[in-house]
Amino acid sequence: MEKYLIKDLMVPISEYATVSEGATLFEAYLALEKAQEEYDHNKYRHRAVLVLDKNRRVLGKVGQLDVLRALEPKNEQIDLFEDIRKYGFSDQFTMSLREQHLMQGEPLTEICKKTAQTKVEELMSAPTEGEYVDVDASLETAIHQLVRGSHMSLLVTRKKEILGILRLTDVFAAIFHTMKECGIDIEKDT
C-alpha cells in the first residue's frame, strides 16, 4: 500500500496562482486562470490565489469565499439585520428583510464590476498559525490541522520558506485511494 507524503501531494508554489500585493481582484482571477491552464488539466482546479510581498513571502490568500464575501453589501441596514439575530428573530425573517433590501440595491453585475477593482489586500485572509505545515510532517498531522481549523489548504514550509500548497481535495483523494487499496467493498457495506 502506498504511503503518501506531504511533498508528493502538495502543489509546488511555482505552479500555484500568485499575485503581488497591490494587484486587483481581477488581476488575481487572471493569474488563477493562467495557472490553471499551465497546470495538469486532469487535476482538480485551483481555488485560491496567494498574495506575495516584494520578497515573495506569502501575505495572504484570496479564496472563493473571500471573493463572494466582497460582493456582500455592507451598510447600516444590513448590519442591523445581522444584529437583530441576537434578539431571537428567525433566520427566515432576517433573510426576507435582507432580500427586500437587496432588491432596492445595485444589480449584481454592477457590484461585480466594482469588486473586480478591489485590491487583493482588502479581500485576502492572512494565514493563521495552524495553516502552516512542515514538509516533513506526517500526513496524519496535516489531516489533523485541516480538520481542526476547517481549512481548505495548508501552506507547506521548510523552515521559513514556502514550498507549496497542500490542498484538502488532494489529501481527500489520497485517503480515498488508500481506502480502495485496503479492499473495502463500499457497495457491500452499504
Next chain:
Amino acid sequence: MNALEKLFIRIVQRVNINLRELEFDAKPYVWDLIPKRQMTKFYAFYCISPDHPLNLQFKNTGLAGSYFLGQCRVSNSLLYKCDIRGDELKREGDKFRFKNFTIPISKNEEILIDDSALVKTLIHNYSHDPESPERFFIQDTISTHYANIHGSPTSGCFLGPFATVDLTTVQDCVIGTFSYVQAGEISHLKIDPGTVWVRSPGAFNFLYRYPLEKLKDYIYFEAGQPPKGILMDFVESRKEDFQRVFDVVNIESTFDVPSTASLDRYAVVKPSTRIGENVLVSQRAYIENSYLGKGANAQENCFIINSRLEGNNVTAHGAKIIEATVGENVFVGFNSFLRGQPESRLTIGNVCIIMPHTIIDITEPLAIPQGQIVWGLIKNKKDLETNSISIHELSKINTRFSKGTMFFEGNGSSFVSAFQGRIHHILEANGAYFNPSDNSGLGHAQKNQKMSFNTIQPYPRGENEGLFPTISIQL
C-alpha cells in the same frame, strides 16, 4: 479610603467579573456617578402600613435618600435615592402561575439586594422567575439614573441611565442607555442603547432600535461623564421642588383629594391640579396644572404637566406627559417622554398603547387616533405613520412585518392581548376599579392612605461615614 469607598470598589469589581465575557468595565462609567459626599447628606425612609408585611434588614449599606416598603434585605450595597417598593410581593399561601405550573408560595417574598450599587433606580413588582418565586434578588449589579428593575431578578448586570428590565430574569448583561427589555430570561447579552425589545418566546417578538444620533439629544451617557440630554435636563430642572417635600417632616396637602384616591406625601403636586376618584399618585411623582380622571395613576418618577388624563390611565414608572390630552384607558409605558407645546398640544385617543420608552416631542399639534400602538421617536405626523399601527391591524398579523426600524414576528393578537391583560392588571392593582359601596377592587390607591414614614440616618463622620449601621426593622 473609608469603608464606603472600599465597598464601592468591591461592588465594581464584582460587576466587572460577571461582565468579563462582554469585555465591559463599569468603573469609568460609575466611579464619579455615586456622589460619595452626598451619601451622608440624605436620610433613608421606610413606610409602615397595616396592609404590607414589614421586614427590613440593612447590613453594610449606604442608603442615602432611598425609600423602602415591604420586605427587603440589603447587604454590602450602595443605594442612592432609590425606590424599593415591595407592595406587590407574593404572600405566603399565594399560588404563582407560570405556564402549566401552579407554584405554591411557602413564605412571604423578599427583595434581596446584595453587592450592588443602584442610583435613582426603581425596584417594584415581584419575581417572575419560577425558579426563585420567593426571592426577588438583585446581586452584583450596578444601575444608573432612572433605571427600572421591575419584576426582574438581576445578577451580574450593568444598567445604563433610563434603562428598564421588566418581567425578565437577567444574568450577566449590559442594558444600554434608554433600553427596555421584557424577554422572559436573558443572559450574556449586550443590549445596545435605545433598544426596545418585547419577546415572548414562541408567541411574539417586537424590536425597535432608536437612531442613536437622534437619541443622543435626549439621553447620552459616556464614561467619566454624568448622563446628559433633554431627559436629564428636564428632570434636574425640577429637583428643587422635590427638595421641599423631602426637607419637611410633616407636610399637609392643600389639594382636595377624594377619599378613594391616594396622593403620596413624597410627591410634588402643584396648582391647579385636580385629582379624581381612585387615582394613585406615587412618591417622587410630579403633577402640575393637570387633571387626573377617575382611576388614573402616576407612578414613581412620572411628570404630568399641563395635561388632562381622562381616566383609567396607566402612566408607568418614569413616564412624562407634558401639554397633552390623553383619552381613557391609555397606557403610557415606562420612561416615555411625551411632550407637546402650549400651542401644539398632543392628543392621544382612547385605548392607545404608547410602548415603553417612546419619545414624542412635537412642535406642531399631533393627534393620535384611538386604538393605536405607538413606539419609538416621533417628532411629526410622518414619524407617527412610520411608528404606529392600529391595534386592530396588529391583531391580524400572524407572521412578520417591519416598519422603519421596528421588527415584529409572531402572533399580533397575542402581543395585543398580553399588553391589554397587563394594563388591566396594573389598573386593578392600583385600585382604579375600587367600588366604595361594597369595598371591592381595593388597590394601592386606597391602601396607601394608611401609611406612615420613619427615617433612618447614616454615620455622619469617621471610618463608616455615609454607611448605615446594621438595622433590622420588623413588626
